[in-house]
Amino acid sequence: MKKIAAMGLAGALAMASTVAVAVKPEDAIDYRQGVFQAIKWHFGTMGAMVKGKMDYDADDFTRRAEIVSQLSHLPWEGFVEGSYSGDTDALPAIADNWDKFEGGSNMLMEKTAALATAAKTGDMDQIRPAFGEVGKTCKGCHDNFKD
Numbered sequence: 001m002k003k004i005a006a007m008g009l010a011g012a013l014a015m016a017s018t019v020a021v022a023v024k025p026e027d028a029i030d031y032r033q034g035v036f037q038a039i040k041w042h043f044g045t046m047g048a049m050v051k052g053k054m055d056y057d058a059d060d061f062t063r064r065a066e067i068v069s070q071l072s073h074l075p076w077e078g079f080v081e082g083s084y085s086g087d088t089d090a091l092p093a094i095a096d097n098w099d100k101f102e103g104g105s106n107m108l109m110e111k112t113a114a115l116a117t118a119a120k121t122g123d124m125d126q127i128r129p130a131f132g133e134v135g136k137t138c139k140g141c142h143d144n145f146k147d
């Protein structure tokens with residue numbers, strides 16, 4: 001049983017890498033930019049609520065925080081070989097410093113999950129710092145890896 005499960009995993013990994021190679025760089029760029037646009041859409045509205053430019057609606061804020069947390073898992077598979085030139089702001093430094101980039105992506109998944117948890121409290125004193133942590137993570141990665 002264990003052996004079969006291990007082979008299943010190896011097969012799945014082999015398939016995943018085949019898919020990554022088959023992807024066209026321009027499609028991968030569109031994909032990841034689209035996900036970032038969706039993140040911005042929700043994060044922007046959340047920011048307006050945190051800054052008091054828009055009435056705070058706890059349910060709506062939580063819904064958006066959960067969406068952003070889910071979306072934070074998505075862009076990374078769009079960073080494929082050959083996708084650091086053309087219609088993109090992604091710097092080739094990503095491929096050269098993959099571990100650091102991946103650290104930033106993991107950080108985003110972690111901090112957005114923490115924000116979704118904070119959102120459920122409905123307590124702005126917990127939400128505000130969690131929101132700030134996510135914002136710092138966006139900026140930290142953009143400063144290093146986005147033109």
Ligand code: HEC
Binds near residue numbers: 141
């Ligand atoms: C680990 C790195 C990383 C993190 C974290 C990150 N981004 Fe980005 N982001 C990028 C890169 C790289 C690009 C450039 C993508 C491209 O042009 O191909 C980008 C592009 C974007 C774009 C422009 C998309 C377009 O249409 O060209 C927006 C908007 C954006 N990010 C928003 C955010 C927000 C908001 C956060 C935080 C909630 C965030 N990003 C977190 C790396 C990151």
